[in-house]
Amino acid sequence: MALQSTNPTTTKAWSNIQAHFSEIKDVHLKELFKTNPKRAEELTVIWDDFYVDFSKNRITDKTLELLFELANELNLKDAISKYFEGDIINKSEGRAVLHTALRETKDAQVFVNGENVIPGVFQVKEKIKNFTDAVVSGSHKGFSGHQITDIVNIGIGGSDLGPAMVVDSLQFYKNHLNTHFVSNVDGDHYQEIVKNLNPETTLFVIVSKTFTTQETLSNAKSIREWFLQSQPKEAVANHFVAVSTNVESVKNFGIAESNIFPMKDWVGGRFSLWSAVGLSISLAIGYDNFESLLTGAHKMDVHFKTSDFEKNIPVISALLTIWYNNFFEAESEAVIPYTQYLNQFATYLQQGIMESNGKSVDRNGNEVNYQTGTLIWGEPGTNSQHAFFQLIHQGTKLIPTDFIGFVKSLHGNKDHHDKLMSNYFAQTEALMNGKTEAEVLEELADATNDQKQMLLPFKKFEGNKPTTSILIQQLTPESLGKLIAMYEHKIFVQGIIWNIFSYDQFGVELGKKLAKNILEDLHSTEIKNQHDSSTQNLINFYKNHN
Numbered sequence: 001m002a003l004q005s006t007n008p009t010t011t012k013a014w015s016n017i018q019a020h021f022s023e024i025k026d027v028h029l030k031e032l033f034k035t036n037p038k039r040a041e042e043l044t045v046i047w048d049d050f051y052v053d054f055s056k057n058r059i060t061d062k063t064l065e066l067l068f069e070l071a072n073e074l075n076l077k078d079a080i081s082k083y084f085e086g087d088i089i090n091k092s093e094g095r096a097v098l099h100t101a102l103r104e105t106k107d108a109q110v111f112v113n114g115e116n117v118i119p120g121v122f123q124v125k126e127k128i129k130n131f132t133d134a135v136v137s138g139s140h141k142g143f144s145g146h147q148i149t150d151i152v153n154i155g156i157g158g159s160d161l162g163p164a165m166v167v168d169s170l171q172f173y174k175n176h177l178n179t180h181f182v183s184n185v186d187g188d189h190y191q192e193i194v195k196n197l198n199p200e201t202t203l204f205v206i207v208s209k210t211f212t213t214q215e216t217l218s219n220a221k222s223i224r225e226w227f228l229q230s231q232p233k234e235a236v237a238n239h240f241v242a243v244s245t246n247v248e249s250v251k252n253f254g255i256a257e258s259n260i261f262p263m264k265d266w267v268g269g270r271f272s273l274w275s276a277v278g279l280s281i282s283l284a285i286g287y288d289n290f291e292s293l294l295t296g297a298h299k300m301d302v303h304f305k306t307s308d309f310e311k312n313i314p315v316i317s318a319l320l321t322i323w324y325n326n327f328f329e330a331e332s333e334a335v336i337p338y339t340q341y342l343n344q345f346a347t348y349l350q351q352g353i354m355e356s357n358g359k360s361v362d363r364n365g366n367e368v369n370y371q372t373g374t375l376i377w378g379e380p381g382t383n384s385q386h387a388f389f390q391l392i393h394q395g396t397k398l399i400p401t402d403f404i405g406f407v408k409s410l411h412g413n414k415d416h417h418d419k420l421m422s423n424y425f426a427q428t429e430a431l432m433n434g435k436t437e438a439e440v441l442e443e444l445a446d447a448t449n450d451q452k453q454m455l456l457p458f459k460k461f462e463g464n465k466p467t468t469s470i471l472i473q474q475l476t477p478e479s480l481g482k483l484i485a486m487y488e489h490k491i492f493v494q495g496i497i498w499n500i501f502s503y504d505q506f507g508v509e510l511g512k513k514l515a516k517n518i519l520e521d522l523h524s525t526e527i528k529n530q531h532d533s534s535t536q537n538l539i540n541f542y543k544n545h546n
């Protein structure tokens with residue numbers, strides 16, 4: 001059964017939210033805290049090892065009530081069931097959306113076209129486990145008998161960002177294998193990586209859901225050529241494995257079937273790190289840790305599927321995006337992790353969020369008459385405080401921000417961790433409170449009256465900047481799994497409310513096609529394809545100066 005398709009702006013709840021928005025849009029967060037002493041408790045969800053405080057958002061009980069009404073009017077509950085049950089909710093590509101099945105328990109049953117997919121999921125997991133154990137223990141050797149020391153993941157987009165982010169985030173848990181990622185078709189990228197590698201001790205994992213992606217195939221081909229400069233052809237079997245849905249093309253590339261880790265088309269690229277696409281993760285941190293990552297995601301799936309909206313972290317979080325994006329007209333959201341380990345987290349989320357919900361046509365095929373999608377950006381705190389926080393504090397734009405932090409650090413240096421977390425708490429406080437005239441004058445107590453007059457407008461600021469504080473016990477494979485799944489479900493809820501298809505990415509295709517035409521023109525003495533004069537001049541200049 002298809003998802004319901006309703007323009008959200010035509011619902012009763014939407015009009016009610018609009019009316020409510022006019023009433024509270026200028027109310028200061030400080031005022032909201034003053035009028036309700038229990039606000040922080042009431043707007044915090046404590047679940048497992050997550051403490052999520054929504055109270056520094058510009059909402060009241062009434063706001064949430066109306067947003068839940070909107071979700072109910074748009075049948076969110078029913079959509080969630082369809083998502084988990086394998087309905088073809090990715091209608092524009094004719095597929096189910098089942099990354100959640102990849103972290104299901106063994107006894108679960110999830111049907112796609114009448115077939116329970118769970119046994120297949122566990123078969124692939126078994127293959128990942130066996131291969132990981134063999135490489136980590138050293139029983140899988142390179143062709144010349146040496147143990148593997150380095151792993152190179154060759155992939156792009158979802159076949160790179162997820163594994164790269166998780167491997168980086170969980171480096172505390174890594175084993176002796178060094179993991180590298182080649183993604184860009186820029187030849188300098190792979191050259192910089194292979195120049196320090198010994199082909200005899202390196203394992204290459206080619207990851208491409210479609211096995212048609214130009215960047216990945218070019219890098220895989222060039223790296224294989226580099227490998228064959230020093231190694232015999234028979235060595236390829238020990239050093240190259242692949243992950244794909246397109247087993248035939250992988251075989252044509254020269255990789256034996258036993259070295260192929262299959263995946264299914266109901267796993268979207270940007271949600272695929274839980275599948276065999278996560279092979280590099282499993283190799284880097286060991287299979288048990290990979291399994292814990294899946295367990296964490298599964299726990300968040302259960303939370304999302306079964307919790308009432310009032311206590312449902314991904315649901316509240318997604319509805320807040322609607323509130324800011326569609327009523328306050330905020331265009332972007334920042335995600336600031338207070339841990340250096342999550343350095344790549346915002347980059348990873350950019351694909352998940354912006355490729356999924358960067359759509360302007362609704363599920364009926366009509367152009368939308370409201371804003372969808374959010375720009376996502378962020379860098380770890382405290383570094384970002386010294387880079388772009390000024391604009392969040394005093395700029396003209398409203399930027400709702402997620403603060404992600406951990407109660408305990410991994411290396412246990414409490415002195416540093418207290419400093420780090422005091423910055424996290426201070427920033428959310430400062431963003432909310434701003435600085436009043438009285439505070440500025442107190443600070444300028446020793447200044448002359450003229451100086452006070454001059455500086456006052458620049459130094460005082462309004463505050464009232466919304467933040468959500470996500471505080472997790474510790475960064476572990478399991479808690480990271482929960483955190484990633486939380487954002488995955490947030491994306492889903494947003495797409496349901498905005499009435500768009502979140503799981504296709506047709507916009508990415510056009511550039512790929514044009515690049516193919518231009519590549520022909522770069523290789524030919526004549527220009528075969530028509531271009532506008534700007535593009536034509538650029539191509540000519542490039543060719544003439546090469």
Ligand SMILES: O=P(O)(O)OC[C@H]1O[C@H](O)[C@H](O)[C@@H](O)[C@@H]1O
Binds near residue numbers: 156211508
């Ligand atoms: O895994 P692949 O088939 O090589 O695809 C890699 C990437 O290609 C495109 O850019 C898609 O828009 C992404 O969603 C996908 O992750």
